[in-house]
Amino acid sequence: MSVALPWPRFRRRVLPGFGLSLGFTLAYLGLIVLLPLSAAFVKTAGLSWADFSAEVTAPRVLASFRVSFGISFIAALVNALFGGILAWVLVRYSFPGRRLVDALVDLPFALPTAVAGIALTAIYSRNGWVGQWLEPLWTGGVHRLAVVVPWVGWEEWLGGKIAFDRPGIFLALTFVGLPFVVRTLQPVLAELEPELEEAAATLGANRWQTMTRVILPELMPAILTGFALAFARALGEYGSVVFIAGNMPLHSEITPLLIITKLEQYDYRGATAIAVVMLVASFVLLLLINLLQKWSRRYYRA
Amino acid sequence: MSLTATSTIAIRSPRARKAGPRLIRNPWWVRLLFMTVALTFVAGFLVLPLVAVFTEALRKGLGAYFHAFADPDALSAIKLTLLTASIAVPSNLVFGVAAAWCIAKFDFRGKSLLTTLIDLPFAVSPVISGLIYVLIFGLQGWLGPYLAAGEHPWFGEWLNGRDIQVIFAVPGIVLATIFVTFPFVARELIPLMQSQGSDEEYAAITLGASGWQTFWRVTLPNIRWGLFYGVILCNARAMGEFGAVSVVSGHIRGETNTMPLHVEILYNEYNFVAAFAVSSLLALLALLTLLLKTLVEWRARSGQAA
Numbered sequence: 370m371s372v373a374l375p376w377p378r379f380r381r382r383v384l385p386g387f388g389l390s391l392g393f394t395l396a397y398l399g400l401i402v403l404l405p406l407s408a409a410f411v412k413t414a415g416l417s418w419a420d421f422s423a424e425v426t427a428p429r430v431l432a433s434f435r436v437s438f439g440i441s442f443i444a445a446l447v448n449a450l451f452g453g454i455l456a457w458v459l460v461r462y463s464f465p466g467r468r469l470v471d472a473l474v475d476l477p478f479a480l481p482t483a484v485a486g487i488a489l490t491a492i493y494s495r496n497g498w499v500g501q502w503l504e505p506l507w508t509g510g511v512h513r514l515a516v517v518v519p520w521v522g523w524e525e526w527l528g529g530k531i532a533f534d535r536p537g538i539f540l541a542l543t544f545v546g547l548p549f550v551v552r553t554l555q556p557v558l559a560e561l562e563p564e565l566e567e568a569a570a571t572l573g574a575n576r577w578q579t580m581t582r583v584i585l586p587e588l589m590p591a592i593l594t595g596f597a598l599a600f601a602r603a604l605g606e607y608g609s610v611v612f613i614a615g616n617m618p619l620h621s622e623i624t625p626l627l628i629i630t631k632l633e634q635y636d637y638r639g640a641t642a643i644a645v646v647m648l649v650a651s652f653v654l655l656l657l658i659n660l661l662q663k664w665s666r667r668y669y670r671a
Numbered sequence: 672m673s674l675t676a677t678s679t680i681a682i683r684s685p686r687a688r689k690a691g692p693r694l695i696r697n698p699w700w701v702r703l704l705f706m707t708v709a710l711t712f713v714a715g716f717l718v719l720p721l722v723a724v725f726t727e728a729l730r731k732g733l734g735a736y737f738h739a740f741a742d743p744d745a746l747s748a749i750k751l752t753l754l755t756a757s758i759a760v761p762s763n764l765v766f767g768v769a770a771a772w773c774i775a776k777f778d779f780r781g782k783s784l785l786t787t788l789i790d791l792p793f794a795v796s797p798v799i800s801g802l803i804y805v806l807i808f809g810l811q812g813w814l815g816p817y818l819a820a821g822e823h824p825w826f827g828e829w830l831n832g833r834d835i836q837v838i839f840a841v842p843g844i845v846l847a848t849i850f851v852t853f854p855f856v857a858r859e860l861i862p863l864m865q866s867q868g869s870d871e872e873y874a875a876i877t878l879g880a881s882g883w884q885t886f887w888r889v890t891l892p893n894i895r896w897g898l899f900y901g902v903i904l905c906n907a908r909a910m911g912e913f914g915a916v917s918v919v920s921g922h923i924r925g926e927t928n929t930m931p932l933h934v935e936i937l938y939n940e941y942n943f944v945a946a947f948a949v950s951s952l953l954a955l956l957a958l959l960t961l962l963l964k965t966l967v968e969w970r971a972r973s974g975q976a977a
Contacts, residue, residue: 384872385882390773394785397766401849402791405803408813412806451712458709462702470710472965473717478904479957479964480720481911483931484950487938488720491727491947498719544716576697605796608913608931612938625798629918632802637811644799651794659787 406648413645416638424642429618430627434646437624440535441603444542449596452550453588459551460558474551477544482608489540490613494532504531525620533615538623541609546599553595557588557669590665597661601654605647724954728947739937739948744925748933748949751841755916755929756909759848763905767856768898772890775864776872786861792853800850801918808837808846839921844929847915852905859901860894867893896974900967907960911953 413421424430459471477485493500508529515523528534565587569579607625615621622630624647631640697705729736739745770789774782792800807813815838837843871893875885891898913931920927928936930949937946 383876384776384869387773387777390769394766394770394773398788402853405807408803408806451708454705455709455712458705462706470713472961473713475961475964476717476957479907479960481913481931481953483913483934484724484953485720487934487946487950488723491723492719547716601794607796607798625796625914628798628802632805632918640802641806644802647796647799655794
């Protein structure tokens with residue numbers, strides 16, 4: 370930390386370049402990010418409320434919202450669970466290849482989404498390495514479920530196949546969100562006081578009680594942050610999903626794909642209206658994530 | 672602070688390693704269960720896709736693999752990807768340094784708002800990142816009519832009469848790439864420079880160094896690993912971006928296709944070997960990125976311990 374100089378104004382004068390760097394930062398930010406983003410809002414502001422709501426509540430749009438938000442949520446949930454276990458294993462256990470696995474966790478950040486999309490399709494499609502035995506299992510399971518509990522449209526909800534259907538979207542969205550929970554949880558786990566667990570054990574708690582009542586509450590802010598990050602990322606994802614989703618309108622069409630479809634039909638108005646809804650959703654999430662991070666920083670410092 | 676979890680390199684403390692094995696008190700079957708679940712997860716989502724890319728690319732042998740790169744369209748896609756990254760990465764590098772300098776070294780009102788705004792592109796879907804540039808530069812866009820009519824009121828005489836095409840052309844691809852990779856360098860440098868403080872810079876200035884001298888000889892050596900870290904992540908994303916570029920590119924073969932877009936075209940034509948061959952280059956880039964990233968992290972940690 371810097372020396373606390375008595376007057377902020379003095380500090381400003383010691384180092385040069387404030388005006389230049391701030392001016393450049395604001396100009397670049399304005400031209401590249403803020404101005405183009407505002408174009409979406411200005412364009413939509415030209416619509417009447419009735420037109421806007423007609424655009425964003427069309428059945429195909431609503432269906433895409435359900436698919437995008439629903440499957441992103443499930444994928445983030447799965448990432449919270451399995452990412453949590455993975456973070457635990459990486460921090461607590463030592464095994465050969467641990468560092469390699471640790472480095473691999475960032476793969477979804479580094480691997481282009483289109484490559485991930487076609488690779489996942491190759492593995493999980495009907496004649497892929499995993500798909501050839503997983504798909505019959507899945508199809509059979511969904512079928513049996515439909516027999517046992519017939520009043521729910523299981524095949525519509527869960528999809529009859531893996532690749533080119535809703536489960537494929539789930540796989541792609543889980544892939545892109547994978548690093549978030551692991552990476553937010555790892556430093557917190559590493560900093561966890563051993564005394565906490567020792568105290569719990571001394572007071573007679575068994576391992577299960579220690580895990581669920583001492584460790585898990587302690588990790589909750591980090592898990593929630595990771596969950597929200599993974600959810601936000603999945604919501605906007607496009608590249609990895611389009612190859613594996615099947616892209617059936619009303620059933621397995623994600624919102625970003627619908628935006629592109631509308632653009633290709635020169636329906637700029639419709640595309641922009643949907644984009645504004647998605648932008649607002651992401652800004653709300655961003656705000657939530659900022660609050661979560663502020664909360665967890667205070668939580669872990671205390 | 673943002674929608675990415677790429678940890679800043681200075682975060683992990685040396686305690687992390689010491690805490691490790693001493694705490695294992697879980698019964699063996701819990702350990703076995705956790706290990707199995709975690710490693711299956713890693714295998715299914717990370718290892719298999721990576722292996723699949725190379726296996727599929729080499730399915731018909733090395734000849735077919737290299738044949739994919741003899742295609743002039745593939746070569747031009749590679750060139751365009753390199754060109755795009757070579758513009759986008761330095762732009763965001765300069766921006767990142769400037770932003771980190773004013774945010775870490777000075778106090779001013781609205782600083783935390785500015786920091787949040789810098790992270791904004793990470794919150795925006797890639798598709799929407801492309802869309803907003805279409806809204807500005809497209810034919811129906813704000814600037815579209817000026818660009819297409821050959822009248823360029825601001826750019827002076829020499830541009831008159833020429834069409835400037837931004838959308839469905841290289842400038843749009845570059846702009847969209849700059850947008851999606853915007854925060855990488857800045858968000859790496861800001862926390863790093865904040866934690867380093869300004870004492871060394873004060874000392875340099877007091878000893879009579881000029882502002883630029885201070886920056887080149889004091890600040891830059893201090894932040895060089897963080898800078899490198901931000902640049903490799905920025906570069907990986909710039910070369911691999913698909914959604915945003917797909918919206919603004921127009922998919923003109925040999926002209927406006929980057930490598931990821933070329934992969935898509937080949938794949939949709941059922942030319943799987945070529946699609947995976949081009950993908951394998953991108954996968955190698957990803958592996959190289961992870962390797963460099965890990966090396967920088969190790970370096971930062973050992974530097975900290977020393």
